[in-house]
Amino acid sequence: MSLRHAVLGLLVDKPASGYDLMKRFNTSLANVWPATQSQVYGELARLDAAGLIDVAAEGPRGRKEYTITDAGLAELRRWLTETEPKRVRNNDAVLRVFFLSVLTPEQARGYLTGLAEQAAATHTRLQELKDTVDWEEDGMVTVNGRLALEYGLRLFTMYEEWANWAAKELAASKEPGASEEPGASNEPGASNE
Amino acid sequence: MSLRHAVLGLLVDKPASGYDLMKRFNTSLANVWPATQSQVYGELARLDAAGLIDVAAEGPRGRKEYTITDAGLAELRRWLTETEPKRVRNNDAVLRVFFLSVLTPEQARGYLTGLAEQAAATHTRLQELKDTVDWEEDGMVTVNGRLALEYGLRLFTMYEEWANWAAKELAASKEPGASEEPGASNEPGASNE
DNA sequence: TGTTTCATGTAAGACGTTACATGATTGG
DNA sequence: CCAATCATGTAACGTCTTACATGAAACA
Structure with a gap:
């Protein structure tokens, strides 16, 4: 509710x-x-x-x-x-990733790079919003909205990077003789943990 | 659908x-x-x-x-x-951020650090899942599930960092004499763009 | 023989989307 | 006077959640 x-x-x-x-x-x-x-x-x-x-x-x-x-x-x-905030679960775009194998490799990569482009576009839109809004304005929504907006910026930065990474992964797993180690190139684990 | x-x-x-x-x-x-x-x-x-x-x-x-x-x-x-994937919009946890001003500063910071903890816990759960699953198994869902799981790991890493950043922001804006420049400490802009 | 697992379904209600319907007031 | 804006509402439809209902087969 x-x-x-x-x-x-x-x-x-x-x-x-x-x-x-x-x-x-x-x-x-x-x-x-x-x-x-x-x-x-x-x-x-x-x-x-x-x-x-x-x-x-x-x-x-x-x-x-x-x-x-x-x-x-x-x-x-x-x-x-x-009350606990309801966890965000349903993600149509990521759901589709599970089923990309029914497409041709080109189509699958196209889907992921498309996601990356969309994410980049949304990031730009939010950045413009941030530059437009008068943050000196009154109102609690304005003040805390800054924090929420920052969430959006970080989310879509991450989203774009992930989609591009995943597209590369797909390409790598299709190359002959490269099937043993699927992901030695761009793994983010090293920087995240 | x-x-x-x-x-x-x-x-x-x-x-x-x-x-x-x-x-x-x-x-x-x-x-x-x-x-x-x-x-x-x-x-x-x-x-x-x-x-x-x-x-x-x-x-x-x-x-x-x-x-x-x-x-x-x-x-x-x-x-x-x-068909275009439906954008994820509704986010209960971030919605609440808009209204944190109706709480005491302690409660508001508590909310954000709580989010960070939850995100960290979920990240751990996903990491364990990643370590548990047999990725050599057959099935398209298993293969592409790896990409989706990576999305989750990145999402919750971002989520935790953002919530901790936001908690610090709140604390900073409450400090006397620190109201002119709200966020000179931990801004991610420099690394993102 | 009794419990667990397998297995399928229905019903009520909350919630969200889309479309429809209506009309007053303002401003050019 | 005409168009845009302000302003409120209803109805139909589809989806999701929660709960209920039923029973066969496996296994200990």
Whole structure:
């Protein structure tokens, strides 16, 4: 139930309408917890019913501005301190690696170098985001978002390096007479441990 | 629809029953695409109806052994070459980082060092797995699983380093007079670009 | 004979995605 | 006055989780 707590967390910063929250989900949180409009409005209704948020003001066009209640803040703290984050498991891109043998060697290598390119592109996008954002701005999301962004930068650096390494591994294992020692060239173990 | 293709992929190696597949989902694929029993049996029924797999043999206790059909193999290849892997987005652990300001500094740092410990533990588990598995064994999953496992090792190495870095950042930003330059100590930018 | 392992399935509910539906207000 | 933006909601569909239900075969 992370969406629930993402909404609560965004409301700590300042009151907001569903429409406002959508913008935040599409910018700051887009890379860690995207949400659709119907999800957000549904969750707001449920949080309101549960007493974790309140309608603080109503504006034009039926706009409802929500604030977090004391109970909501307590629930957010409970989530942060007493529940374990769910491990990220499902990874479509890495799943596919298991089955690359059904492709030709060229196709398989192409898949991995494609992943590397994508990772590089995403890294560039995040770097640009980092250079664009005004980090002096107020708001807890901005402050801690810096830490999250750094995670993204490191993740995609790693991702690109791994995909290129794996592509080389595939090439190496296809070469005649090179099948005994699959990976003496670019093993990262030495530097990691 | 990755589950569908994960099942197809596992059946390329050798024919298997739902029960056999469950074991593979709980071992080799557990870290990239876990599946529950009801998911697997449901998917097998659907794949059979779609003509992508066949019941090749029936055994004791109602055991049904499935093989992949030509159409199934074609579909697997189509998935690998013509569809884009879905980007991993939702990350509960990193989402929480955005909201750490609602905790005390000690709690926030505790959260991050906790993440680091977990990452280290997972890295150890994967390393043990790597040392345990017989990589000479047959089967495409075993061969390419090596590449996937390497991804895991690199991921959790990065994860641990990042969490420890973030914990230090938090501590640094809380120190009096150190608020102008948030992160001059351990920035990885220099080594990454 | 009793426990473990093998083996398959169904059902309810939570969650997420996509699409549809509606309309007020603002600004040019 | 027309287009863009603001603003909220519902419905259908698919997937995943959890729990339940059943029973045959192997083995000790």
